[in-house]
Amino acid sequence: MSQPENEKNPVFGWFGPAAGAAIFRIIKDFGPLSRAEIVRRTGLSKSTVSLHAEKLLKMGLVAEDQSQRNGLGRKGLALRFAAEAGLIIAVDLGATGVEVGLCDLEARIIACRSESLSVLAGPQPVMERIFALIDGLLASYRDGPRKLFGIGMGLPGPVEFGSGLPVSPPIMPGWHRYPVRQALESRYGCPAYIDNDVNVMACGERHSGLGREAENFIFVKIGTGIGAGIFCDGKLYRGTQGCAGDIGHVGVDTLDTPCPCGNKGCLESVAAGPAIARMAREAAANGASELLSQRLREAGALTAADVGDLADHGDLACVEMIQQSGRLIGQVLAKLVNFFNPSLIIIGGGVANLGGRFLAAIREQIYQRSLPLATRDLAIKRSRLRERAGMIGAAAMALEEIFSHGKVMAMVVQEGKKGPASD
Amino acid sequence: MSQPENEKNPVFGWFGPAAGAAIFRIIKDFGPLSRAEIVRRTGLSKSTVSLHAEKLLKMGLVAEDQSQRNGLGRKGLALRFAAEAGLIIAVDLGATGVEVGLCDLEARIIACRSESLSVLAGPQPVMERIFALIDGLLASYRDGPRKLFGIGMGLPGPVEFGSGLPVSPPIMPGWHRYPVRQALESRYGCPAYIDNDVNVMACGERHSGLGREAENFIFVKIGTGIGAGIFCDGKLYRGTQGCAGDIGHVGVDTLDTPCPCGNKGCLESVAAGPAIARMAREAAANGASELLSQRLREAGALTAADVGDLADHGDLACVEMIQQSGRLIGQVLAKLVNFFNPSLIIIGGGVANLGGRFLAAIREQIYQRSLPLATRDLAIKRSRLRERAGMIGAAAMALEEIFSHGKVMAMVVQEGKKGPASD
Numbered sequence: 001m002s003q004p005e006n007e008k009n010p011v012f013g014w015f016g017p018a019a020g021a022a023i024f025r026i027i028k029d030f031g032p033l034s035r036a037e038i039v040r041r042t043g044l045s046k047s048t049v050s051l052h053a054e055k056l057l058k059m060g061l062v063a064e065d066q067s068q069r070n071g072l073g074r075k076g077l078a079l080r081f082a083a084e085a086g087l088i089i090a091v092d093l094g095a096t097g098v099e100v101g102l103c104d105l106e107a108r109i110i111a112c113r114s115e116s117l118s119v120l121a122g123p124q125p126v127m128e129r130i131f132a133l134i135d136g137l138l139a140s141y142r143d144g145p146r147k148l149f150g151i152g153m154g155l156p157g158p159v160e161f162g163s164g165l166p167v168s169p170p171i172m173p174g175w176h177r178y179p180v181r182q183a184l185e186s187r188y189g190c191p192a193y194i195d196n197d198v199n200v201m202a203c204g205e206r207h208s209g210l211g212r213e214a215e216n217f218i219f220v221k222i223g224t225g226i227g228a229g230i231f232c233d234g235k236l237y238r239g240t241q242g243c244a245g246d247i248g249h250v251g252v253d254t255l256d257t258p259c260p261c262g263n264k265g266c267l268e269s270v271a272a273g274p275a276i277a278r279m280a281r282e283a284a285a286n287g288a289s290e291l292l293s294q295r296l297r298e299a300g301a302l303t304a305a306d307v308g309d310l311a312d313h314g315d316l317a318c319v320e321m322i323q324q325s326g327r328l329i330g331q332v333l334a335k336l337v338n339f340f341n342p343s344l345i346i347i348g349g350g351v352a353n354l355g356g357r358f359l360a361a362i363r364e365q366i367y368q369r370s371l372p373l374a375t376r377d378l379a380i381k382r383s384r385l386r387e388r389a390g391m392i393g394a395a396a397m398a399l400e401e402i403f404s405h406g407k408v409m410a411m412v413v414q415e416g417k418k419g420p421a422s423d
Numbered sequence: 424m425s426q427p428e429n430e431k432n433p434v435f436g437w438f439g440p441a442a443g444a445a446i447f448r449i450i451k452d453f454g455p456l457s458r459a460e461i462v463r464r465t466g467l468s469k470s471t472v473s474l475h476a477e478k479l480l481k482m483g484l485v486a487e488d489q490s491q492r493n494g495l496g497r498k499g500l501a502l503r504f505a506a507e508a509g510l511i512i513a514v515d516l517g518a519t520g521v522e523v524g525l526c527d528l529e530a531r532i533i534a535c536r537s538e539s540l541s542v543l544a545g546p547q548p549v550m551e552r553i554f555a556l557i558d559g560l561l562a563s564y565r566d567g568p569r570k571l572f573g574i575g576m577g578l579p580g581p582v583e584f585g586s587g588l589p590v591s592p593p594i595m596p597g598w599h600r601y602p603v604r605q606a607l608e609s610r611y612g613c614p615a616y617i618d619n620d621v622n623v624m625a626c627g628e629r630h631s632g633l634g635r636e637a638e639n640f641i642f643v644k645i646g647t648g649i650g651a652g653i654f655c656d657g658k659l660y661r662g663t664q665g666c667a668g669d670i671g672h673v674g675v676d677t678l679d680t681p682c683p684c685g686n687k688g689c690l691e692s693v694a695a696g697p698a699i700a701r702m703a704r705e706a707a708a709n710g711a712s713e714l715l716s717q718r719l720r721e722a723g724a725l726t727a728a729d730v731g732d733l734a735d736h737g738d739l740a741c742v743e744m745i746q747q748s749g750r751l752i753g754q755v756l757a758k759l760v761n762f763f764n765p766s767l768i769i770i771g772g773g774v775a776n777l778g779g780r781f782l783a784a785i786r787e788q789i790y791q792r793s794l795p796l797a798t799r800d801l802a803i804k805r806s807r808l809r810e811r812a813g814m815i816g817a818a819a820m821a822l823e824e825i826f827s828h829g830k831v832m833a834m835v836v837q838e839g840k841k842g843p844a845s846d
Contacts, residue, residue, distance in 0.1 A: 158796060167796065216663050228762065232655050239764025240639050243796045250758040251792055253676035263792060335673040335755070336762055339651065341662025369674055369686060373581060373590070373666045 019044055020052040020412035021405050024061055028403065032065040032078035052412075053079060059415050060085045060147070061408075081105070087146050088398050089134055089188070091153035092390035093126070094197065095119055095171055095224065099391055100133040102141050105149065105403075107207055107395035109388075111141050119156065119171065123178040131187060151184050151192040152398030154200030154390050156225075161242050164194040170260075171224075193398045197221070197390055198245060199236060201383075202229025203400065204393025205346050206236070209385040214344040218336065219383070220247070221349035222329065226268045230340070236397075248272070250332050271328040273351050276304040279321045289317035308354040322354050323361040330365025337370040337378065348383035442467055443475040443835035444828050447484055451826065455488040455501035475835075476502060482838050483508045483570070484831075504528070510569050511821050512557055512611070514576035515813035516549070517620070518542055518594055518647065522814055523556040525564050528572065528826075530630055530818035532811070534564050542579065542594065546601040554610060574607050574615040575821030577623030577813050579648075584665050587617040593683075594647075616821045620644070620813055621668060622659060624806075625652025626823065627816025628769050629659070632808040637767040641759065642806070643670070644772035645752065649691045653763070659820075671695070673755050694751040696774050699727040702744045712740035731777040745777050746784040753788025760793040760801065771806035 019042075026041055027033055033041070038049045056062040056079075063082040083106040090101040090109075096119075101112035113133045119126055142148070157169020164181020166172060184192035195203075202219035205211035211219070211231060219229040228245035230237045238244055248268035255265035257275075269275060280302040284292040291310045296302050311318035333345060345366070347359060363380050370378075383389055401407070442465075449464055450456055456464070461472045479485040479502075486505040506529040513524040513532075519542075524535035536556045542549060565571070580592020587604020589595060607615035618626075625642035628634035634642070634654060642652040651668035653660045661667055671691035678688035680698075692698060703725040707715040714733045719725050734741035756768060768789070770782060786803050793801075806812055824830070 230762075232660055233658070235656070237655055239797075240766040240801075241764055241796050241799060243794065244762065244764040246761050246764070246794055246797065247758075249794050250761050251754075253754065261794070331674075331676065332758070335670075335758055338669050338673050339653075339667065339759055339762070341664055341667040341669070343663040371666065371669055371672050371684070373664050374662075374669065376664060378663075 017409040017412040017416070018405075019048055020055060021408040023049060023052045024056055024403075024408050024412075025405065027056070027062050027079050028081040031062070032080040034076060034078045038079070055412065055415055059411065060145075061411075083108070085146065086149040087142060088149055088395045088402075089137070089151040090391045090394035090398070091130055091134075091151065092197070092200070092394055093119065093130070093153065093155040094390075095156050098126070098130055098133070100130060100137060101391045101395065102137045103392075103395040105399060107204075107392050107399055109391060109395075111137055112391065113137060119175070120173065122174040123180070127180070127183055134188070148188060148190050150190045150398045150402045151188060152200070152394035152396070153180065153184065153192065153194045154197040154394050154397075155180070155194065156197050158243055158246075159194050159196050161193075161195050161238055164192065166194075167242075191398075191402065193401050195238075195397060196227070196242075198227040199229045199238065200393040200397055201348060201385075201389040202231060202346075202393065203236060203397040204385050204389040204391070205229075205348075205383060206231055207396035207399075208392055209383060209389065210344060210346050210381055214342070216340070216342045217344035217346060218245075218333075218340065218342050219346045219348060219389075220329070220333065222272060222347065222351040223349035224273050226272050226329070226349075228336075236400075247332060247336070252328050252331060255328075267328060267332050271325040273304040276307050276321055276325055276351070277302055279324075280304075280307050280318070283317045283321070289315050291315045292317065304351050304354065308358075311354070311357060319357060322357050325351070325354075326358045326361025327365050330362040331369065333362065334366045334369035337366055337374050341374050343377055343379065345378070345380045346383050347381070348386065348389055352382055440832040440835040440839070441828075442471055443478060444831040446472060446475045447479055447826075447831050447835075448828065450479070450485050450502050451504040454485075455503040457499060457501045461502070478835065478838055482834065483568075484834075506531070508569065509572040510565060511572055511818045511825075512560070512574040513814045513817035513821070514553055514557075514574065515620070515623070515817055516542065516553070516576065516578040517813075518579050521549070521553055521556070523553060523560060524814045524818065525560045526815075526818040528822060530627075530815050530822055532814065532818075534560055535814065536560060542598070543596065545597040546603070550603070550606055557611070571611060571613050573613050573821045573825045574611060575623070575817035575819070576603065576607065576615065576617045577620040577817050577820075578603070578617065579620050581666055581669075582617050582619050584616075584618055584661055587615065589617075590665075614821075614825065616824050618661075618820060619650070619665075621650040622652045622661065623816040623820055624771060624808075624812040625654060625769075625816065626659060626820040627808050627812040627814070628652075628771075628806060629654055630819035630822075631815055632806060632812065633767060633769050633802075633804055637765070639763070639765045640767035640769060641668075641756075641763065641765050642769045642771060642812075643752070643756065645695060645770065645774040646772035647696050649695050649752070649772075651759075659823075670755060670759070675751050675754060678751075690751060690755050694748040696727040699730050699744055699748055699774070699777075700725055702747075703727075703730050703741070706740045706744070712738050714738045715740065727774050727777065731781075734777070734780060742780060745780050748774070748777075749781045749784025750788050753785040754792065756785065757789045757792035760789055760797050764797050766800060766802065768801070768803045769806050770804070771809070771812055775805055 035049050062079045064077040065080045083104045086105045088103045092099040097116045099114040102110045157172045158167045160167050165177045166175045168176050181192045181194050198221045205219050211217050215234045217231050221227050226248040228247045230245050249261050249266040252265045255270050257269050259266035259269035280292050283289040284296040307318045307321050458472050485502045487500040488503045506527045509528045511526045513526050515522045520539045522537040525533045580595045581590045583590050588600045589598045591599050604615045604617050621644045628642050634640050638657045640654050644650050649671040651670045653668050672684050672689040675688045678693050680692050682689035682692035706712040707719040730741045730744050
C-alpha cells in the first residue's frame with residue numbers, strides 16, 4: 001500500500017517512516033488512542049495516520065483495543081501498544097549469582113530463573129550457565145508468534161556500552177573485553193545491550209520505580225561496593241569513558257583507610273558492606289558488643305546484615321556502625337547534590353536493607369551539608385524495586401534502545417520494503 | 424509558492440516546516456553547501472530543498488555564497504548561514520562592572536562597551552546603565568536591514584532560566600525575582616535569555632573555546648567565588664532548580680574555616696580569591712613573606728593577583744598559597760571526575776590568571792585522586808577565551824535558543840503564512 005504513495009510524494013520517503021515512528025511513540029506513551037485522537041495530537045492527516053496505523057498493526061507493534069469497542073466499527077477502535085506481542089530477555093549478573101527473566105515489551109516479568117554461581121569462574125562457564133537458563137525459559141514460555149526483540153544484561157563491572165565489552169572489571173578476572181554482547185547476539189539472533197549493574201538498576205527505577213517522575217536523579221547502590229547511576233534530563237548519562245557514577249572511590253578526606261585501588265579513605269573502603277562487617281568483627285573482638293561476639297561464635301562470621309539485625313535488637317555498637325556508614329555516604333552525596341542538583345536520590349543495594357537508621361544518617365548529612373536551594377525539593381528514598389531493579393532495568397534498557405525513534409523508523413522502512421506483494 | 428503545495432499534500436503541513444528547519448540546520452552547521460549537496464545529505468527531494476532554500480533566502484537566514492560562483496548559474500551557488508544578517512546583544516554583568524557587546528549570528532563580537540558599576544546599586548539603576556550602553560551600540564552599529572534577533576545575558580547569581588528571574592543572589596541584594604528578562608524584552612522587542620555567569624561562560628567555551636570538541640565537560644570559574652558550568656552529552660545541564668554546578672560550597676572535609684553560608688570548610692571560603700588574599704595578609708603580618716609585607720605597605724591592600732605576581736618573583740610563601748588553593752580545588756574536582764567522567768575540565772575566572780603553578784596543583788590532585796579510567800583521556804586546561812568567555816557565551820546561549828529546531832520551524836511557518844501575496 002505504501003509504495004505508490006512513496007512514488008507520488010518524494011518527501012514521504014524521508015518523512016514517512018518518521019511519521020510512522022512518531023505515531024508509534026504516541027500510542028506507546030499515551031495509548032490506547034483512537035485514530036481520530038492521534039490525528040488531533042500529531043497534526044498529521046487522517047490518511048497518513050490510517051496508513052501508518054495499518055502498517056504498525058501488520059508489524060504487530062500495536063493492537064486494536066477490543067475492550068473499548070464502541071459501535072463505530074473497526075476504524076473506531078483505539079490502538080494500544082502490543083506489549084504482549086514480543087519478548088525481551090533480561091539478565092542480572094551479580095558477583096555470586098545470576099537471575100534471568102523473560103519479559104514482555106513493557107519490561108513486565110513473565111517468568112524468571114536464578115542460580116548461584118561465581119563470576120570468578122570466568123566468562124565461558126558463566127555464559128554457558130546463562131545460556132542454559134535462557135534456553136529453559138524460552139522452551140517453557142515462548143509461544144509461536146512472539147518475537148524475541150532483544151536482550152538486556154547488567155554485570156558487576158565497567159562496560160563499554162557501545163561495544164558491550166567489560167573493561168578491566170575488578171571483581172571479574174578473565175572478563176576483560178570478553179565479547180558478552182556478541183555471544184548473546186549470535187546465539188539468539190537479536191540485539192543485545194550490556195551495561196554495568198548500577199546503570200541498569202537506574203534504568204529499572206526510571207522505567208517502573210521511583211525515577212518515573214524524576215528527570216534528574218541519582219541511583220546509589222550500596223552493597224559489596226558503592227556505585228551510582230545518573231539520569232540527566234530524562235536520559236541515562238554514561239560519561240565519556242562510560243564510567244560516570246563511579247563514586248565508590250571518591251575520597252572521604254578525613255579518613256585514611258587504605259583501599260585496594262591504591263588511594264586512601266575511598267568511600268567504598270569505609271562505608272560499604274565489607275567495611276561494616278570489618279567494624280563488626282572489631283567490635284566482637286574488643287568486647288564493644290556482646291551480641292556481636294555471641295553472633296560470631298554461633299555463625300563463625302559476621303556480615304553487614306548481622307549488624308542490621310542486632311541494631312534492631314538494640315545493640316548500640318551496631319547502631320553506631322550503621323550511622324557512621326550512612327553519614328560517610330551522605331557526606332559524599334552532599335557534594336554531588338551541590339554539583340548535580342538532582343530532584344531525587346534513590347538508595348538501593350543490599351546494604352540499603354539496614355533500614356531506617358541508615359537512610360536517616362544519609363539524609364542528615366545531605367540536608368546539613370548541601371546548599372538549601374539544591375535540597376529545597378530533593379527527595380531521598382529507598383528503592384521500591386529492591387532486588388527486582390536489576391532485572392526490570394535490564395529489560396527496560398534494552399527496550400529503550402530497541403524502540404528508539406531511529407530504530408522504529410528503520411523497522412517501518414523495512415516493513416515498507418516488503419511492498420504490496422507481501423500484503 | 425508554498426501554499427498550493429501545502430493544500431495538495433496534507434502531510435506537508437506538519438513536516439514541511441520541519442524540513443525547512445532541518446535544511447537550515449545543515450546549512451548552518453556544515454555550509455556553504457550547494458542545493459545538490461543538501462539533497463544528498465538529507466535524502467529530501469530536489470524540489471523540497473529548492474522550495475525551502477528559496478524560503479530561507481527570503482527570510483534572510485541563509486545567503487548565496489558569491490565567492491564560489493562556478494558557472495552553473497544561480498541555482499548552482501552554495502548556500503551559507505547569513506551570520507551577518509542579524510544582531511545579538513550580549514550582556515556580561517559582573518559584581519563590579521558590565522560589558523555589553525553587539526554580535527553577529529555566529530556570536531562574533533562587532534563592537535563592545537564596558538563600564539564599572541556595582542550590582543549593589545540595585546536592579547533599576549544597573550539596568551538603566553545597561554540600557555544606555557545597548558542604546559549607544561545600536562545607534563552606532565545597527566544598519567537598516569539588520570534585524571535584532573535577541574539578547575543573552577549572564578549575571579553573578581542563581582537564575583531561574585525559564586522565567587529569567589534571579590533567585591536570592593547572595594551578592595546582589597535587591598535583585599531577587601527582579602524581572603530582568605521582561606525588562607530587556609519589552610524595551611527591545613526581541614526575546615531575551617538570562618542565566619548565571621558560569622553557565623554563560625561554559626556556553627562560550629562550547630561555542631568557540633576549548634569545549635567545541637568536548638561533549639562532556641566542566642567549566643570551572645575561580646574568582647571571588649567558585650562555580651561550575653556543566654555540559655552533558657553536548658548540552659548545558661542546569662539541574663532541577665537550575666543550581667547545578669554550585670561547587671563553591673562543597674565542603675573540604677579536612678578544613679573548618681567558617682563560610683558565610685553557615686557551613687565550614689566550603690571550597691570557596693578556603694580556595695577562592697578572597698581566601699588567597701586573606702592568606703597573603705596573614706603572611707604579610709606574621710613576617711612569613713617580606714615581599715608581601717612590602718607590597719602591603721606600598722599598596723595598602725593585598726589581592727590574589729599580588730600573590731601571583733610575587734610568586735613569579737620567587738616568593739616561596741606566595742608559591743605555597745597558590746599551590747594550596749589549587750590542591751584544594753583539585754581535591755573537590757577529583758571527586759566530580761569520578762562521578763561525572765568528563766573528557767575536559769576548563770579552568771577560567773580571574774584566579775586562573777595565577778598561571779602554571781595553580782593549574783599544576785589542580786592537575787596533580789585530580790590525577791592522583793581520580794580513578795585511572797576516568798582520567799585516561801581527561802584534559803585539564805585553562806580557558807582560552809578568558810575575559811571574553813562571558814560575552815561570547817551570552818550571545819551563544821541566546822543563539823542556541825533562537826535557532827533551536829522548534830523556533831526555526833515556527834519562523835518557517837510564520838514565513839509560510841505570509842503566503843503568495845507577499846512574494
